[in-house]
Amino acid sequence: MQEAILETLGTLQRCIQLISIQDLIDMGIIAYVIYRGMKLLKDTSAMRLAKGILIIFAAQIVAESLQLNTVSWILQQVFSFGALFLAIVFQPELRRMLEQLGKGQGQLRKFLTGTEVDVVAIEQCINQTVAACESMSWTRTGALMVFERQERLSEIITTGTRIDAEPSEPLIKNIFFHNSPLHDGALVVRDARLFAAGCVLPLSSNQNLSRDLGTRHRAAVGMSEASDAVLVVVSEETGAISVAIGGMLKRHLSPETLRKILVAELMPEEKEEQPPKRNGFLPRKRNTQAERKGKSK
């Protein structure tokens, strides 16, 4: 037993001695690419697909080692045709990614560094949001928008319908248009895109909130208490525009004030030292429970 352990340790030592600096660089690059790939796929259907592929791969190894020839053969065929199948199923995504790479922007840098902040897209998103809110305020169309920042709101997104669309005033108004299928619930904006609509948010249990606030506003405050997201509400009853951040609700805002708040909260600052970035909106310092209680009204 002792001899076997010593022999194994000896083999391990010889293997380590054989590792060159090139091997380390090689492994480092592969590890980093896998890490970035997994981060990119996190929370997407591609991640579930990757898990499925891993399970099939593991099943094939088990089937082969147990000499289950038929099962192993079938799994091999699944792999052989899998690449073709994936290319067909993910054709739109692949095409979009190749187009981005062809333009020499975005995806590759995003993939390698994960630090791209598309300021133009954020600005466009803010402009379209403000225009839509101004219009919905006039028409008394109720609306509730969540701007995701550092904290991922994947669980909230699963309660709604994924749309992943470019932000535009007509689309935002269309989503909240009375009796449209997705008008109920909240529209989640992720990475400056209209990501999911009809989402259910947690309601605030803050007793100090004004009694005239209904569930739409309570949901906005609740979501802002539970995350670092920025919430925008248009009241169906009064047309008033409000913003909730860190449990605090600012009401009766003009479109210009709404723009200023969104710019201050979502746009990256140019000169000041920047907090850790990720794609899309920038994170904001979370308020403590005590701070939130004090600020809520």
Ligand SMILES: Nc1ncnc2c1ncn2[C@@H]1O[C@H](COP(=O)(O)OP(=O)(O)OP(=O)(O)O)[C@@H](O)[C@H]1O
């Ligand atoms: N938990 C929730 N998550 C997301 N949306 C919600 C939630 N609760 C309510 N809403 C939205 O708010 C609507 C109801 O708004 P309600 O009239 O109760 O609120 P309000 O704060 O008084 O708003 P308004 O001033 O627009 O009437 C629902 O139809 C739904 O679209």
